[in-house]
Every structure is written in C-alpha cells, then in structure tokens.
Amino acid sequence: MTDQNPAVVSHTGCAPLSIGMLLYPGFTLLDLAGPQTAFGLNGQTHLIWKTMEPVPTDMGVSMNPTKTFSTVPDNLDVLFVPGGFGTVEAMRDKEILDFLAHAGSTARYITSVCTGSVIIGMAGLLEGYRAATHWGFYAPLEAMGAEPSFERVCVDRNRITGGGVTAGIDFGLTVIAAINGQRAAEITQLALEYDPQPPFAAGHPRTSKPEIIASVEALMAHMISPGVQIAKAYRQRMAAAVDRLATA
Amino acid sequence: MTDQNPAVVSHTGCAPLSIGMLLYPGFTLLDLAGPQTAFGLNGQTHLIWKTMEPVPTDMGVSMNPTKTFSTVPDNLDVLFVPGGFGTVEAMRDKEILDFLAHAGSTARYITSVCTGSVIIGMAGLLEGYRAATHWGFYAPLEAMGAEPSFERVCVDRNRITGGGVTAGIDFGLTVIAAINGQRAAEITQLALEYDPQPPFAAGHPRTSKPEIIASVEALMAHMISPGVQIAKAYRQRMAAAVDRLATA
Numbered sequence: 001m002t003d004q005n006p007a008v009v010s011h012t013g014c015a016p017l018s019i020g021m022l023l024y025p026g027f028t029l030l031d032l033a034g035p036q037t038a039f040g041l042n043g044q045t046h047l048i049w050k051t052m053e054p055v056p057t058d059m060g061v062s063m064n065p066t067k068t069f070s071t072v073p074d075n076l077d078v079l080f081v082p083g084g085f086g087t088v089e090a091m092r093d094k095e096i097l098d099f100l101a102h103a104g105s106t107a108r109y110i111t112s113v114c115t116g117s118v119i120i121g122m123a124g125l126l127e128g129y130r131a132a133t134h135w136g137f138y139a140p141l142e143a144m145g146a147e148p149s150f151e152r153v154c155v156d157r158n159r160i161t162g163g164g165v166t167a168g169i170d171f172g173l174t175v176i177a178a179i180n181g182q183r184a185a186e187i188t189q190l191a192l193e194y195d196p197q198p199p200f201a202a203g204h205p206r207t208s209k210p211e212i213i214a215s216v217e218a219l220m221a222h223m224i225s226p227g228v229q230i231a232k233a234y235r236q237r238m239a240a241a242v243d244r245l246a247t248a
Numbered sequence: 249m250t251d252q253n254p255a256v257v258s259h260t261g262c263a264p265l266s267i268g269m270l271l272y273p274g275f276t277l278l279d280l281a282g283p284q285t286a287f288g289l290n291g292q293t294h295l296i297w298k299t300m301e302p303v304p305t306d307m308g309v310s311m312n313p314t315k316t317f318s319t320v321p322d323n324l325d326v327l328f329v330p331g332g333f334g335t336v337e338a339m340r341d342k343e344i345l346d347f348l349a350h351a352g353s354t355a356r357y358i359t360s361v362c363t364g365s366v367i368i369g370m371a372g373l374l375e376g377y378r379a380a381t382h383w384g385f386y387a388p389l390e391a392m393g394a395e396p397s398f399e400r401v402c403v404d405r406n407r408i409t410g411g412g413v414t415a416g417i418d419f420g421l422t423v424i425a426a427i428n429g430q431r432a433a434e435i436t437q438l439a440l441e442y443d444p445q446p447p448f449a450a451g452h453p454r455t456s457k458p459e460i461i462a463s464v465e466a467l468m469a470h471m472i473s474p475g476v477q478i479a480k481a482y483r484q485r486m487a488a489a490v491d492r493l494a495t496a
Contacts, residue, residue: 011467029288030417030440033281037413040277040307047309054302054312059288061295064302064310114441135441152445164441165285166417169278173447186450186460191467192278193362193383193412195451196444197400199421202434203443212434219259219439 010042011191012176012184017043017077020103022119023055023065024096026086030165031113032063035080038172041188042180048072050095058085069099078175079107083114083134083165088223090119091140091230097123109178113162113171118227120161121146122234130156134164135205136220140227145235166203169194258290259439260424260432265291265325268351270367271303271313272344274334279361280311282416283328283423289436290424296320298343306333317347326423327355331362331382331413336471338367339388339478345371357426361410361419366475368409369394370482378404382412383453384468388475393483414451417442 010016049065100123132154162171177185258264297313348371380402410419425433
C-alpha cells in the first residue's frame, strides 16, 4: 500500500518522464488530477510538499506527498503548480517560493494550471513571459507584471500555463505533445476518453449568464484583493532590484 | 491538517449534499477528481474505504479516506464509484460489494464513472438498468447482463453513469443539475472553467486513428478477459437465483 517507489513506466512507448507537482494546503484536486493522470501514463509523478504529511485540498479531502522539497530530484522534465483557494497563502510562503525558484532553475518545462501561475510568478519564474490563469484571477497576474494570456493553454518558450481547473486536461495533453509528440498525446487522450460534452454553455464568462458570472466572482472575491496586494509588493521589489542593478 | 470534519457548506446556494465516493486500490485519480471537485462545491464528499489507511491510485499516488464502510452515513444523496486499473480486483472483493449493496439500498442516486459501472453492477445495482462505461470496457458490462449505453452520461431513473475518466466532469455537472437544478450546475461549471478545447480529435474511437485505438486497447487488454469471466459468473449466479425463486 505504499506509493513511495512506484514502477517508473510509460504507457505511451516513450522514455518515462520525471514530473514534479507541488501540493500545498488548499490546492484544488481537479487542477492536479487532470495533469497527474495524463502525466502518469507517460512516466513518474512526484507529489511534493515540505513534509510527508497529508496535504488538504480546498474541498475537504487530502492527498499524500511522495517527495519533500529536499528529496525530489533535480532536472525535472516538468515542474507543475496547481491552483486553488489556498493560492494567496502559497503566494506568501517563502519556503514554497524558494523551492520553486530552485526546482525551476533545472526543470525543462515550468508549468501551472489555474491560479497556480501566480504562485510560479511570485517565485520569479514568469519575468518576461506570457501566462494564463483562471478567468477570475487576472487582476493578481497583471498586478505582478506578468503578461496575461487569455488562451486555454498558453505556451511561451518553456513556460506552459493553463486556464482554470479543467483546463488542466487540455494543458496536460499539450505538455505531453510538446515533450513526447502527438502520438503519445493522442494515446493519452483516448485512454482518458477526452471527448467532452459539457451539459451547459456555462464554462466561460463569454458564454455564461451575467448572474452566474456574478455568483462565481463572489465565490473568489476573498482571494482577489490580497492576491493583488501581494503581487504589487512583488513587482515593487523587482523594480527596486532592477534600479539597484542599474545604479550599481 | 485534518480533513475528518470539513465544514459542510454549499457554494451554489442549495442545501449541502452528502456524497459517498468509494476508494479502492488502483482507482484512477481523474475519475474521482472531476466529480469530487464538482460535488465539493455543492456539499460534503465522503471518501470511503475499509480502513483509514491511504489508498493507492493506479498511477503512483494515493488519497486518504475520510470515512470507513462502517462510519459513512446512510441515506447518501449520491453513492459514487470511480473506475481504474484496479477494477477487476474490486469486482472480486466481497467486502466492497456488500458495502455497495448496503449503501445503495438507502442512497438517492447510485452512480459511477468509467469502469466503475461494472463494480456497481457486481453489487447487484444495475439489474434492469442501462449503464455507460469506458469505451474499452463494454464486454464485461455486457457479460453481466447490464444494458450498455454508449452515451457520455447515461441517466436511467436514479442510476447515473458516465463514460471513461474525463466523462466524470460531464457526469458531475449532470448529477448536480438533477439534484440542485441547472443554476447550481452552471455556477459549478463556470467555477471549474469547463470550456474544453481538446488539442486533438483523439478522445473517442469514432474519431481516433486505428493505430491509436489499438495502443489503448493493448493497455487495457489485461482487464478484459478476467472482467468478462467474473461478470459471466455473476450472471450465472443471478440466473440460478431467479430459477430457484421460480421453482420454490
């Protein structure tokens, strides 16, 4: 019943990938699970946290890390950060940001889904890059000086970032195609029977009713103002650092 | 850091639902996570297993139960079973099947995603019902005498069953609409930004290339023959029981 040493295999005929996925209190399970299940067919996924204790999601259940910040291998094929209602706390957590900056320095791709892009941004990993995020969380992304992308999946050199929650499936397949090619991505897509048939046209503000949009904005309101403040403070620190370099 | 007593809330303005979700060794994380994240916005999800020990998924990571077979409440709004590479073992596990038969006797909706339908079938919960499953797993479903549905989400009275893996998102929204109405489902869909944009047309055999289909069939081949055998034995037991009743 241990998952510390799962067999490192790929089911798509390519060399197994090594994927590092950050957990943090209040991440959204589906942000992680779309990419994890897609990546899991193509190699080994490390779920990473400070300790090996269970990490609670934002909706009452928990997952278990398989590696800590100090035991996860370097030179990951993909470093990944999910979003969630715990994003603002993660933006403030120096230990998380230091880990991401370190792991990001040797990772082949630096990636996120949903509000996770703002966390990798706080670690300095979006300087000069375009990035996607949840449709309700552009204000903090813009406040930190990142260039917002309104795509479902944004590919800018080795940064690949997805929109909100379910975008993680489109994102995961895009990452696999980038690394392992279209054939591996198509095998993964068919295994996951990813042939979506949304029951309503409510999945994005451009198609959703104003009253539904207002309800979801209310759900996220508590995250926006602190997210913007933290992002602005980050931008000021970066600007001051640039000034110091310029006058040194 | 405990998730044993999460706040029981609904974020969609309806009375909070009580949802029971079976875990078992070798379930697929994304089968569970689509519905869990959608349901989690509408109430409390209980993750159920024999013990409170971590339960491994089929791709190297694990989740933690929040309730056991003996502590989960009766009268669930929804009883749910995910699929996964561990399905065949679950089909053989009398303790699981006894639990499902018991919980199913008081649940308002009896549901599954992917190969999970064959597990609820083995618990006697699909007698006389249509059901969906993963596109590669119809043979065991048919062998047990259930009426196969080739829909993405099949609604037959209070049985709601989804197709493979990612169908769990369409399924989750369909269940929420059935119980809480379209408005709650649309709020959930927009919160999850469920506006899919699959990168390839490979998500179903009707659109996928023959070589890709063959690759995924090979991936599932080890499950089909034992699944069919177990399902046939179930059907024979049911037929014998009907004969005994008829001649009694």
